[in-house]
């Protein structure tokens with residue numbers, strides 16, 4: 709995982725819970741990096757998992773809810789860092805349907821070592837989209853947060869329903885309907 713994913717995460721933890729919480733979850737996790745991240749470095753995904761799990765244990769907030777809030781914060785970084793990529797799209801459904809074949813393809817070119825999920829479009833109309841998310845990282849709520857923000861970005865609203873295909877969350881169907 710890219711360092712920017714970690715630095716953004718720890719910035720958000722500091723903003724919401726204070727610097728002591730940042731120190732605490734780094735201390736509680738067994739990190740090869742020792743919690744020292746640079747935005748351009750690459751770190752193991754298991755480090756993120758440990759940080760999120762320890763934050764969940766300390767706050768009582770579920771890891772899904774933490775990933776959701778974190779993704780909404782992450783979208784702000786995307787808007788700042790990739791305005792050109794977002795400007796390619798005029799419509800949120802078009803944008804979400806293009807993650808697999810365009811957006812993440814560009815991300816992978818910029819960061820060859822990025823670990824990205826797979827999105828398979830099952831059905832798409834002007835106002836609806838059904839997509840299957842697949843990833844060993846089971847970060848579907850990170851995806852949900854990014855989808856929520858995508859609709860906000862285009863000043864539209866949607867209902868987004870998640871259906872777990874696999875109990876462990878490595879395969880999830882997203883059913884999106886524009887309001």
Ligand code: HEM
Pocket residue numbers: 709710711713786790793794804807811812815821822823824825843844845846847848850851852854855858
């Ligand atoms: C992961 C970039 C849009 C879903 C990531 C990562 C980056 C990234 C850098 C981390 C990869 C790593 O560190 O190894 C972007 C950019 C976008 C974008 C620049 C828009 C311009 C979206 C959207 C979704 C999405 C709209 C909505 C579903 C995900 C998910 C992950 C991810 C779920 C976590 C990895 C996993 O589940 O395996 N993305 N992304 N992305 N992205 Fe995107």
